[in-house]
Amino acid sequence: MTKNICIVSPSLKMGGIERALSVLADYFVQQEHSVTFISAQGGEKFYSLDKRILFFEPDFKRKGGIFGKILFFYSMLFLSGKL
Helix, strand or coil: CCCEEEEEECCCCCCHHHHHHHHHHHHHHHCCCEEEEEECCCCCCCCCCCCCCEEECCCCCCCCHHHHHHHHHHHHHHHHCCC
16 A cells, blocks of 8 residues: 655754655655655755655745744745645
8 A cells, every 4th residue: 555655854964863764765665655755954965865755845044043933934834835
C-alpha cells in the first residue's frame, strides 16, 4: 500500500537530524511511497534527496528579533498553503 509521507526538517545543511531525515526520506521513496520534504530554511544544501521526492523550502530568510520570528512563522504557514 502506497502512503503519502511528509517530512519537515530544519534545513538540509550539515547536521545530525538533517542527515537522518534525508536518509529516511530516501528510504521511503525507495519503498514506493510518495514523499514530500519541507525544509524550514532555504539556502545551501549539504545533503541531497532522491529526484522523486517533492522538495519545498522558503524563498525568504528569517530575520532576528521577536518580530522577525513572528513574521517567519506566518510566512511558513503561507508556504504550507502552497503544498
